[in-house]
Every structure is written in structure tokens, then in C-alpha cells.
Amino acid sequence: MAAIRTVSETGSTNDDVAVLARGGAPEGLWLRAERQTGGKGRQGRAWQSPPGNLYASTLVRVDPKHPPPPSLALVAAVALHEAVSRHTGRARIKWPNDIIINRAKLAGILLERQGDAVVIGFGVNLAHHPEDLDRPAASLGARVTPEALLRRLAASFEIWLERWRTQGLAPVRAAWLAAAHPVGTPLSSGGTEGTFDGLDETGALRLRLADGAIRVVHAGDVFLV
Known part of the structure; x- marks a missing residue:
């Protein structure tokens, strides 16, 4: 059962949950901030964090008998897509x-x-989205509250995490x-x-080149052309 805590403001929910993880905090906790002053995205990018959007982090304790920890990226994506799809049928995963x-x-x-833990942060544009990025952004609309979306996300994530642990990556990959x-x-x-060209068995991206060769991408940015 997820335990959700909300704070009015923090630097970064990921940083806060990382501290809790190092202190032995249990899996299942969620920290949501109404506003972040130091939100971050992949590769050190800043994540704009005005009030009205969802900013939340959780942690997962990993074990060698589970699928590789990087594949939790697919678990998180499938769970968030499932939660968001309650409000729009147009969402897709990239x-x-x-x-x-x-x-x-x-x-x-x-x-x-963080040691035997993976901290997973979610940022979802609800009431606002940035206008000054080098790529287009969208928002879901203020009719969806951060609290309601997080409850759905936490429930979906718990289900998919259990499938990942007990059934392996295959059902997660198929849903992705x-x-x-x-x-x-x-x-x-x-x-x-x-x-x-789909995903390989580990969840890496298959990129089919013009000559028919397949390039497997394990990390890095991917853009829609």
C-alpha cells in the first residue's frame, strides 16, 4: 500500500527521497511537492515546477533476482501512461x-x-506547460488535480512493479x-x-537505419523527426 506525503515546497522530490533511501526508508513511500525550486530532468536539465502540476518521487528496493534495474524505466512509463490515459486517449510513450x-x-x-534502491521521479504537466523549450510541450488541463493523478499512478505502479518482479520484463515490454x-x-x-523498430529483450530501443541495419540504443536522447 502506497504511503503518500505532500509538502508545499522543496528543492527536488528525487533528492529528498534519495536521502530517505540512504536512511533505510521502505519501498512504497511517495513524496509529492506542490512546488519545486530545483526540479531536474534527464542529463541534468532543469525541470520547471510551478504549482498545479504533479511532482512526485518514489523508491524501489532492487534485488539481483529481479530484472535489471534500468528496466524500471519501462515499468514507470507504463504505469504513468495508464494513469494519464484515464483523462486522454491521445497519450503515447516515447x-x-x-x-x-x-x-x-x-x-x-x-x-x-541509490545503493540497493532506485529513486523514480515523475513530472506531469497538468495546469501549466513550458513555452520556452527547444521542443514542444503539452499539459493535461487543470481539471485533473495532482492529488487524484498521483493516487492513480501509485496504484498502477504497484501493480506493474509486482508483474515486473514475478513475471519478468516481458509483460511490461508488451504493454510499453x-x-x-x-x-x-x-x-x-x-x-x-x-x-x-520496437524494443529488444532488455528494453533497449531498436532504430532501423536507411540501409536496413539495426542500431540498438541503450541510453541517450531520442527525438521524433
């Missing part, structure tokens, strides 16, 4: 775990390792592919353009 609507970014997920943009979608990664 590798590894961005949620997009009509090519515009609605939400991002950041995973950070069902929620993603279609095979054949033009993408670019690291300056190389190709088309989406």
Missing part, C-alpha cells in the same frame, strides 16, 4: 519513458540509483509497445536518423 501528446511532451520520468508510437515512426538518436 523511449524510454516520456509521455507525449501529438508529439509534445506531457510528462517525464527520472531514475536515479502497445502504448508507444507505431513501429516505423521516424526517430533520431545521437545525430543518427532511422525508424522505430
